[in-house]
Amino acid sequence: MADYERMSIKDIFAEEVFTDEVMRRYMSEDAYRALKDVIARGDELPRSIADEVASAMKTWAVEKGATHYTHWFQPLTEYTAEKHDSFISVDKEGKVILDFSGKSLSKGEADASSFPSGGIRATFEARGYTVWDCSSPAFIKRSKGGAGVLCIPTAFCAYTGEALDKKTPLLRSMNVLNREVLRLLRLLGDKDTKKVTPVVGGEQEYFLIDKNHYMQREDLKYAGRTLFGAPPAKGQEKSDQYYATIRDRVAYFMEDLNKELWKLGITAKTEHNEVAPAQHELAPIYSGVNIATDQNQLIMETMKKVAEKHDLACLLHEKPFNGVNGSGKHNNWSIISDTGVNLLEPGSNPAENRIFLLMILAVIAGVDEYADLVRMSASSAGNDNRLGGNEAPPSIVSVFVGDDLESAFETLKEGRSAVTKVKEYIKMGLPAFPKLKKDNTDRNRTSPFAFTGNKFEFRMVGSSASLATSNIVLNTITAETVRRISDEIEEKIKTNDLDHVVSEIIVDLIKKHDRVIYNGNNYSKEWIEEAKRRGLHMTNNSLDAYKCLLDPEIVGLYERNGILTEKELASRYEIFVDNYTKTINIEALAMRNIARKQILPAVMRSEGKMAAYLKDLRKIDANLGKAEEKIIRETDSLIVETEIRTTELERAIDKAKIIGDTVKKAECYRDCVLTAMNKLRESVDALELITEKKEWPFPSYGDMLFYE
8 A cells, every 4th residue: 555654645646546647558549539539529439449448447457456347336325336346257268367348348237126216127127237437537446455446437227228326317417508508608609618517516514423432322323313312511502613623533534534535536625623513524626516426425435434444433414413413415516618617607797797697597597496306306304304403504495696696686677787896805904914805795504505606505415415416406407497598599689689688588587586585594483484475495394395206397397308207207206205214214113122122121220229229228217318219200200201102103113114105104204203203202312311321321422422
């Protein structure tokens, strides 16, 4: 292994990635250029070129110590999948050779019926295909022992060609966004731009706890979150964790994490403590949304591996601890041209920047019209525990644009010319400090969808989710509204000049969609009432959010833009609902088991010890032990309550399990099982507060959140 103490970041970066530089070393110039042309155009790779690329990949990977290769893909599980094949083959003479062909590179086969398919594939219909995505670089992953596996990013589809993964619709959405934005740019006179790409910087929040504590908590092992836990004496109320000095143990973890990510070509840039105790954040530099999605999966996987190396456990659940902030994955999304222009960059005079105005209004219009789809893209059983608290955006979909842009929109709506404000400076009141230019907007941490100067930050996405789902939605709804704008321009310039038409469209978009713009406090009760008055989309649970996938308008949107068919959307709805049910069922069973096998026996033993102690006291004096008697009575009352509520939870689980209809079953888990779980938690958490610490069967919140 490399001696990182003596290597620079530049030396480490991308050393285990099949980069352009590596390609040029291991491939002929003709093959290299042919591959780059295929990537740029999105064409099929000729077999002869595929063979040379495969040979180059194999040679490079074997030199790096790799013994196997795998088609690395993203089925509909929120995770990745891989099946390893060795490079070993046998020639006609029976001689063992190392072989890897263009066919092996380009296409693989996986068992399509064993992954979630939502009814697309039956159990006996097993064949599925993995297809090389040459736009995302291959890389090497290593096990603890250092053995390497060449990972080839691929799409995954059924024998029938239907998409069974996250990557396929994501790539389709990128293509349609590119097509529609280029069309608009041409109408506005841009002849130079050849391609536009949605880019993402995905901030990843996570918790780190001691591994020994993790191993003692069955709820964390099975459900990823604590199902019981009384609040510690101290939480995050003093805000002393946020951006605080990083503890040495965590700093060592972050150092190793950075090095492992840099080796994979992931530009890990920012690291810091987050608001909650034991919570942290990592942010990479922006990259194309397809690569950003692949890399975010690697970030999560690498976090867990590196944490284990440091005797830590990395928690990626959206709400691992009640009473403190949960974790999100802030999806910072923008659109960049191949000429280096950010189409969401306002420039020095945003009020006259018609490309910027049309693009930002296209996004806002898409979010307003398809708010249900935006909300769906951040939905999961885990995220339901996070959204709406004073830590994460509420489930009301709105857009923050900042005071300057809102003022410009209002002025344009009224038919007046918007005046660009003179750039303001922040004065610190100290002569030694330089004047600081103010950004175009402040940042609104309460907004689910905030424009932050040259990008939109979608803050609703959960920490464990794939970035693909939300970005498929953002790409698709923006492509749809841009297409409509282009249609309108093409129709109206037949009788009006372009400037007049564009101005008219801008004003019309503002009038139709300014209801979704809100710059205030999204946590306030007043905003809930105001949002209702405006008629904004409000869905506070994932089951209801998923239903939009069956809406004819949403089906039309996806089919019109070639993203997913009605059948593919129906399959995803079924998968989402089924996953929701299974998630809560696992949590409920874990809760039942912990209550029956750990908590009740422990507190009963504790009660028995107290009762024996009280009996001995009263042998000395019958008037002694009044406090002890009070605690025993309170404990016994809570034990009885806990046993009753555990039984109620068991009945709720049994009731839900026998329901045949998938949706009704999920609704029963939401309405009955979750309710029973919350009640059981109340009595158990109350028991924890009156039980001697050494008698409690597993680590407390204080133990886990404030470890050394």
